[in-house]
Amino acid sequence: MELNTHAEGSALVVVVTGRMDAVTAQAFVDRLREELARGALRVVVDCAGLEYVSSAGLRGILTIYKELNHKGGTQAYCALREQVREVFDVSGFASIIPIHDTREAALTALA
Amino acid sequence: MPRKPSNLVYGVDDRPPLGVALILAIQHLFFLGVGLIIPVMILRGIGAPPEQIGSVVSLSMIAAGIATIIQSLNRGPVGSGYLCAQGNDPTIIAFSIMAGKAGGLPLIFGMTALSGFAECLLSRVLHRLRTIFPAEVTGVILAMVGLTLLPYTIADFFGVKEHHGIIHGGTTAVGVVTLAVICGINVWSKGKLRFYSVLCGVAAGFASAWLSGMLTDADINRLSAAPLLAVPDLSVIGWSFSPALIVPVLVATLSSTLKSVATITMCQKINDADWKRPDMENVSRGILADGLASVIGGALGGMGQSLYAATVGLSIATGATSRIIARIMGGMFIVLAFLPKLSAVYSIMPAPVMGAALMFVIAFMIISGIQIMMSRMIDTRKTFIIAISLMFGISVDLFPALYKTVHPWLAPIFSSSLSVTTVLALLLNVIFRIGIASRATLELSPGAASSDSIFTFMDSQGGKWGARREVIQKATAALNELYEAAQAVTGRPTVVSVEACFDELNLDLAARYAGPPLEIPSAPPGQDELLADERALLRLSGFLIRRQADKVRIEEKEGSCTVHLHFEH
Numbered sequence: 001m002e003l004n005t006h007a008e009g010s011a012l013v014v015v016v017t018g019r020m021d022a023v024t025a026q027a028f029v030d031r032l033r034e035e036l037a038r039g040a041l042r043v044v045v046d047c048a049g050l051e052y053v054s055s056a057g058l059r060g061i062l063t064i065y066k067e068l069n070h071k072g073g074t075q076a077y078c079a080l081r082e083q084v085r086e087v088f089d090v091s092g093f094a095s096i097i098p099i100h101d102t103r104e105a106a107l108t109a110l111a
Numbered sequence: 112m113p114r115k116p117s118n119l120v121y122g123v124d125d126r127p128p129l130g131v132a133l134i135l136a137i138q139h140l141f142f143l144g145v146g147l148i149i150p151v152m153i154l155r156g157i158g159a160p161p162e163q164i165g166s167v168v169s170l171s172m173i174a175a176g177i178a179t180i181i182q183s184l185n186r187g188p189v190g191s192g193y194l195c196a197q198g199n200d201p202t203i204i205a206f207s208i209m210a211g212k213a214g215g216l217p218l219i220f221g222m223t224a225l226s227g228f229a230e231c232l233l234s235r236v237l238h239r240l241r242t243i244f245p246a247e248v249t250g251v252i253l254a255m256v257g258l259t260l261l262p263y264t265i266a267d268f269f270g271v272k273e274h275h276g277i278i279h280g281g282t283t284a285v286g287v288v289t290l291a292v293i294c295g296i297n298v299w300s301k302g303k304l305r306f307y308s309v310l311c312g313v314a315a316g317f318a319s320a321w322l323s324g325m326l327t328d329a330d331i332n333r334l335s336a337a338p339l340l341a342v343p344d345l346s347v348i349g350w351s352f353s354p355a356l357i358v359p360v361l362v363a364t365l366s367s368t369l370k371s372v373a374t375i376t377m378c379q380k381i382n383d384a385d386w387k388r389p390d391m392e393n394v395s396r397g398i399l400a401d402g403l404a405s406v407i408g409g410a411l412g413g414m415g416q417s418l419y420a421a422t423v424g425l426s427i428a429t430g431a432t433s434r435i436i437a438r439i440m441g442g443m444f445i446v447l448a449f450l451p452k453l454s455a456v457y458s459i460m461p462a463p464v465m466g467a468a469l470m471f472v473i474a475f476m477i478i479s480g481i482q483i484m485m486s487r488m489i490d491t492r493k494t495f496i497i498a499i500s501l502m503f504g505i506s507v508d509l510f511p512a513l514y515k516t517v518h519p520w521l522a523p524i525f526s527s528s529l530s531v532t533t534v535l536a537l538l539l540n541v542i543f544r545i546g547i548a549s550r551a552t553l554e555l556s557p558g559a560a561s562s563d564s565i566f567t568f569m570d571s572q573g574g575k576w577g578a579r580r581e582v583i584q585k586a587t588a589a590l591n592e593l594y595e596a597a598q599a600v601t602g603r604p605t606v607v608s609v610e611a612c613f614d615e616l617n618l619d620l621a622a623r624y625a626g627p628p629l630e631i632p633s634a635p636p637g638q639d640e641l642l643a644d645e646r647a648l649l650r651l652s653g654f655l656i657r658r659q660a661d662k663v664r665i666e667e668k669e670g671s672c673t674v675h676l677h678f679e680h
Contacts, residue, residue: 019566023559024593052566054592057650062641083584090658091651093636 191397227405254480267466490574504532
């Protein structure tokens with residue numbers, strides 16, 4: 001899995017590529033904890049390149065969700081592929097985590 | 112009952128209003144009429160007198176009309192029940208000319224009936240031959256059916272035949288007007304006008320041909336000189352047989368049958384939004400009707416009949432696939448056989464108008480073929496099956512002199528790009544099946560690389576099996592989840608042994624590890640539970656496995672647990 005981050009306006013955009021599972025989920029959590037420690041409070045996670053997420057990946061996503069909320073921040077996930085969206089839906093995550101079709105829509109929602 | 116796709120206004124079981132159905136049927140007749148060139152070509156090729164040509168063409172029309180109606184029957188043992196015209200087919204040209212030169216019309220009719228009889232026999236074993244007609248073979252045949260028509264359509268569109276190989280501006284302009292009107296109406300019109308796109312385009316084509324002087328007074332005179340009513344001369348009918356022609360006839364029959372299998376498959380796909388695979392019982396009934404069409408053709412003094420993929424292309428384009436249209440079309444074609452004045456319209460139709468109209472329907476045929484090809488996972492084997500058969504097929508048209516010296520018995524195969532593609536695709540499919548087993552195993556050692564192994568294994572097997580991508584994706588996700596859960600439930604690095612079995616209808620995975628069984632709950636754990644309790648992650652894992660597989664069964668034995676996952680394919 002690859003993670004690339006950059007700023008867009010006042011938001012941090014995290015671009016995820018590859019698979020998020022038991023092997024890579026911790027790397028996601030660690031990286032985002034670093035960004036949160038650096039003061040990131042608006043986070044958009046772009047999932048256009050995210051091919052697959054397992055239960056371990058979902059737990060990593062939930063961990064960061066809670067930590068960012070605790071700091072008073074906001075976040076959104078965008079451009080989920082069909083298979084990943086289905087996993088979010090059936091696990092109930094879609095009703096917890098804000099999801100948008102495009103990065104622009106996610107950035108607008110957080111602005 | 113298959114679910115009607117959203118792009119169809121009138122599906123196969125619908126009854127369009129009579130006025131609409133009549134005009135749709137007339138449009139189909141334009142394409143059916145194109146096939147009449149073939150008996151003309153054959154009879155001129157054997158030096159038959161013009162009166163005989165006229166009679167044989169009329170008798171072919173009657174045979175085609177009857178056969179189209181029979182093909183549309185949806186009750187009983189004969190007929191696929193779809194809108195698909197039966198008409199004269201280029202695959203018959205080679206053996207018909209051979210027969211005509213050797214024994215005149217009776218030998219053509221006799222061998223045509225024999226070809227039909229052979230196809231009827233073939234239809235009885237077809238449903239057992241599903242493995243030789245996977246999606247890539249059916250799809251490449253269909254795409255090639257469209258491409259095969261290109262030499263004629265392009266030549267007609269540009270008027271190169273009449274103008275000694277040079278693109279003629281006036282002819283091209285007529286072709287462009289026709290194609291523009293057809294496509295424009297099809298893309299941008301609202302409501303019912305889309306049904307009549309071909310009719311409007313052909314009318315615009317005739318008008319522009321008249322204005323440009325392409326349609327001359329001589330053409331109009333030919334139309335008015337034709338008698339209103341005429342009965343075909345039945346004295347041309349007779350039958351004889353020759354054992355020497357059996358092999359070329361059977362080769363042509365095989366090639367034509369395979370094309371018809373692909374065409375019926377296309378009919379099934381365009382009428383079923385949830386189409387997954389050919390219904391071989393229905394294909395069988397359709398091929399029986401197709402074979403009967405040639406028997407009727409030979410018996411009535413017409414020529415060999417086969418399914419017309421072009422009319423299927425037109426039905427996709429207009430969004431009307433009702434079988435009522437087929438029956439009206441068949442009836443009209445029979446009546447037209449007795450009305451030379453009306454059927455003379457075919458003889459004066461400007462070539463670019465026909466070329467443009469054919470291009471329009473070929474577009475849908477090619478795309479339909481590609482969609483069927485790509486409906487399953489493609490691996491290296493399938494890449495070769497598709498590409499090699501396409502390349503050699505296209506070579507027949509690119510290098511016309513190349514295959515002229517083959518043995519006469521093999522001539523029917525090499526006479527057309529379609530036959531070469533069809534035979535090669537089937538042969539390569541059979542050859543490349545060597546080494547594909549329906550079972551495969553994978554040993555997953557604990558470690559970061561196992562996830563990659565799972566994805567690579569499933570992707571590779573999916574390609575070999577030609578499985579549906581969405582099923583392989585679900586199975587891969589479930590297997591990965593299962594592997595991670597096995598590590599978590601045992602609390603230590605655990606080897607997981609996987610066995611995968613596939614047939615066209617089922618994908619089964621069995622994953623075995625040493626340790627306690629997994630929990631497979633029917634609801635996911637809540638978010639607080641997920642963060643607080645390690646075991647909640649396991650329950651989420653089990654829940655996702657349950658949602659992804661169609662059936663989950665757990666077997667415990669002597670400290671080992673085997674999780675059986677079943678996926679409907």
